[in-house]
Amino acid sequence: MADLSTISFTLNGRPVTARIAPHHTVVEVLQNEFGLFGARESCGQGLCGCCTVRVDGDPVSGCLFLAAFLEGTRVDTVESLARGGVPSVVQQAFIEAGAFQCGFCTPGFIMMTERLLEEHPDPDEDLIRHYLSGNLCRCGTYPEIVAAVQLAARRKSEARLDKAS
Amino acid sequence: MIPFQLAEPASFAEAVRLIDPEDPTCRAVSGGTAMMLMMKSGVFQPSKLVSLRKVEPEYAAFTVSSDGALQAGALVRLGQLERSEAVRAAFPVLADTFPVLSNVRVRNVATVGGNLAHADPHMDLPPVLMALGAHITATGPSGSRTIALTELFRGYYETALEPGELISGLSVPAQAGRRSAYVKCTTRSAHDWPALGVAVSLAVTGGTIQDARIVLSAAVETPTRMTDAEAALKGAPIGEEAFRAAGEAAAKAAEVTSDVRGSAPYKTQLVRVNVVRALRKALAAEGAV
């Protein structure tokens, strides 16, 4: 049996601890210790992005990230986005643009988009497609996903203008 | 995955001490992206991994000097370099390469040291850094030494690192006006591993090529400089004639291997064509091509 150890990190804004073995991945710990299923494993190889979570702000593949490496970090999952039952701007845009069919890939695309729009508030289509090229949607809703990202970018920039005026 | 032990030392020196050179199942881990794939597929089953992630912060930092030389610690993540304006200005070819290297999440995690130690011949950075004249610092139980990238890759997943030796840093010299380019040629899908990579770096004055470095990867067992093709360019006027001569020389000399991405004759033709394309790309700004 592998040795268990205790790690401490901040999960969706709350300080937490978990008992883990060295070979556990982030996805396993989020699901088994915290009941969070938004990040889910599909390819298990870093290619599809279904397991995307943010570690200290950066999106990473939870399927390729050892849970032990979370010690002392800030981890954000898709479950952190809605506030009081109100979806985030990006989530709302995905709903309105119909940017999913089965929805399995959606948390990953949304987590990537949250970061994309922080780094590039007004991305062109090339940049959107490039940034999301490591995420796969087996239902093929790519055109709607691009539209959702553009809609979210527009809404966020309107909100910034409103705030400024 | 199979259980293993994990050590997380707080210093690089301690990490070196914890790696047992006699035990091939005891290895370093940095970003873990390649290691996780090897462990998940069962290609590698470690008894113990020594994580470098908690060593001194200087190993995760980099500087670009005023003349444009890069010094990076082994734990610098590829995404850090990708987002640096200073790196982009000093090495436009790196800025051009990162976007085709895997995806945003892998680049957020993968490190310089892990990337270069992995030595998969299909990887994108080794040929580019080789063309840029880079070297690494290797640190082991008996101290540190410098290894040029041209000497680092010894074969399929094999490097010149001694057992127990780790990559501690990367240096890329200032390019002093050299022009560089990388062409990644994929034959199945855009995000597949390349069938061929071509990296070139050229020193030019006026309309003449003074010096050339041409490196092939992916189609060959290990990233390799094409010295015949380089010689064909030395002293030649910039233009299609010289480029084609270099392409021919590279196609003739390259020891190309067949695999699922193409037969050896097909990939030899890719070499012929893509060396020319890489040279054109590098010199596009000269207005000569």
Ligand SMILES: Cc1cc2nc3c(=O)[nH]c(=O)nc-3n(C[C@H](O)[C@H](O)[C@H](O)COP(=O)(O)OP(=O)(O)OC[C@H]3O[C@@H](n4cnc5c(N)ncnc54)[C@H](O)[C@@H]3O)c2cc1C
């Ligand atoms: C989905 C996916 C797609 C990819 N696509 C591409 C691509 O298109 N192009 C490309 O070039 N690469 C690609 N890669 C490979 C990627 O570049 C490597 O996985 C990554 O660079 C390895 O870095 P790491 O820090 O994660 O290494 P790790 O996984 O931590 O280590 C890799 C190897 O190096 C050893 N090691 C680690 N650090 C050191 C050190 N400092 N000194 C000595 N040995 C060390 C480890 O023992 C291990 O053997 C892809 C990877 C994934 C997962």
Ligand code: FES
């Ligand atoms: S499950 Fe992690 S990237 Fe596909």
Ligand code: FES
């Ligand atoms: S909506 Fe089904 S995989 Fe994307």
